[in-house]
Amino acid sequence: MESKPTIQDVANLANVSIATVSRVINNQGGVRKVTEERILKAIEELGYIRSAAARTMKLKETNTIGVIVPDIKNPFFPQVMAGIEQKAREKEYFTILSSTNESPKIEEEIVKNFIERGVDGVIITTANEEGDHLKLLEDQGIPVVAVDRSIKKLEVDTVLVDNKKGTYQAIQHLILQGHEKIAIICGPLNTTPGLDRYLGYQQALEDYKIALDERYVIQGDFGEQSGYRCTKKLFELEERPTAIFSSNNMMTIGCVKALEDLNWRLGSEVSFIGFDDVDIATFLNPKLSVVARPMNSIGEIAFLLLHERISLKGHLPKREYLLTPELKIRQSCRLVNPAL
Amino acid sequence: MESKPTIQDVANLANVSIATVSRVINNQGGVRKVTEERILKAIEELGYIRSAAARTMKLKETNTIGVIVPDIKNPFFPQVMAGIEQKAREKEYFTILSSTNESPKIEEEIVKNFIERGVDGVIITTANEEGDHLKLLEDQGIPVVAVDRSIKKLEVDTVLVDNKKGTYQAIQHLILQGHEKIAIICGPLNTTPGLDRYLGYQQALEDYKIALDERYVIQGDFGEQSGYRCTKKLFELEERPTAIFSSNNMMTIGCVKALEDLNWRLGSEVSFIGFDDVDIATFLNPKLSVVARPMNSIGEIAFLLLHERISLKGHLPKREYLLTPELKIRQSCRLVNPAL
DNA sequence: CCTCAAAATGTAAACGTTTAGATTTTTTTG
């Protein structure tokens, strides 16, 4: 366990200069076969692994991108991450992931840490869409791609799904099934997904001339707990909704738990559609209808956008991808029950 | 977007030497108040952020640990990760995560990359328990903690749950409910969890004098697909089992899907217990009985062990943590149906 | 066997920190 071998050690052992070793390591050619073999053998023998730190210092690039998500336990993000990693690996980029727990303060620390480490770019679902705390990245000229939530104060590429449209279609579907008392469990309205999903809801009601009833608009925070709580509140209304729309996967889970506990019968007594597909969707009886997003693609696109920006240092205009989500109708939404 | 400011720029602006700036950055004291303030102002003004690369190069430490998991989409790992991150943050360590997709080849690449980056330690659930490809870490003197799967050829700290005991209890429970035709969907037997869970099954049958029936031992690969496939095979037996034990979460999901599709009625026609709690467990009707693990704790312990080793460079003996899983009986296992 | 171009290899500087040890400044003390 001597101190790690350096390029110098390799050079000594192979009886060449460090420049030659460097050439071999980086496959730059212009080295005689025999020399190369001698060097390779020395590397093998010493167990030499080059130091990324030293390399970065000279080259000012790390071939690394940083990914920041608000909650690693929300399955949406690992899925997106898988898409990112896949594309990144193809381009020989390396990915580092950190989770903020929805805390802008932790997010800022992470950003700073990423900058210290010299990431070449960042993909982020920010905990605070205002984005003041992300100015640092801009200052350093580090490309950023926003995923799922946009960033107000930063001109960056963005990959979103059409939250409004997806929700609109879901609500429309419910309306066409005769529902008029449709509740929405909202996400935080200061986030893009939270707000846009609410706007889709609003729009659908408006288009179909259904008055928006404040009692049916209820505020969650994208967490499972809040889905549970909100559902309970809806249940306690003297005039219960006949359909519920939940704004994200975690709240859907809470909601379904509540329905179960309250013995509020899914499908028959209350129809349901949730944003984002969830594992449980097809296990429940009845199966859950959902607005599904192509999570893997979101990750892939995000990386591709970022990679473009990293390679073409030039100034590209801000780009925005808007993927269309898919309404998957299963059995949790039914014609409104005339008996109610 | 000039090139990034360095400590030298700060020093110039504040009219001091770089040594003094360094002292301020690292809170080493011995700097006059006024000087410190001048320096702080300069840092602020320039937006200076120190280069981790340069720092690492000098100090040979990164305050970073690497985490390697086989499948980031399996919710078990994000949960463990959350535990790791939490403790790591407390100790001012930073975490980088990579997923191997169960490929030892990718795993080796990742390891190499981690070493290049100079991680101070590694927490890993390896894709190949033989561990030959992990020798590199040992050579470099980088502490390693194995989680969930042990590593044969490496003397490293290990955090496991008592897979055998957990499974034993589950099978025992089924036996005490009168089941004799109990099937197990195994994980790969060349992994600790796969093998130990099988051994627990075997042991329980033996202790209760039930002959092991090869037809009921069926080989999966921890993937959802295989859970589905295996369940189907069991269904096709002329003498179907009256109970099924699934060796992990993903296979449980596949299994439940299959039961549904086959219209093989959970609880009444076939009892079920799965290893690892899953989101869907409490949504199903009947609710799934499971062997649950304290995932967050696993992560916390793993980090603590690693941290100890990083700080106390000395040679500690290999340590092994064996957490006890908890059998959660819900409604998916019932007294054997005498009608069958 | 000499010349010369091409190929291979070597030299040395630079990247941005930290820090031991040298030097300067400030404070204390008689």
Add this chain to the structure above:
DNA sequence: CAAAAAAATCTAAACGTTTACATTTTGAGG
């Protein structure tokens, strides 16, 4: 107020790469 001690600050080297440029080696052609 000078000398000594203490505190603050500075100088310079080192960390392990990459690479422009310099030097040496090789081999072809005469």
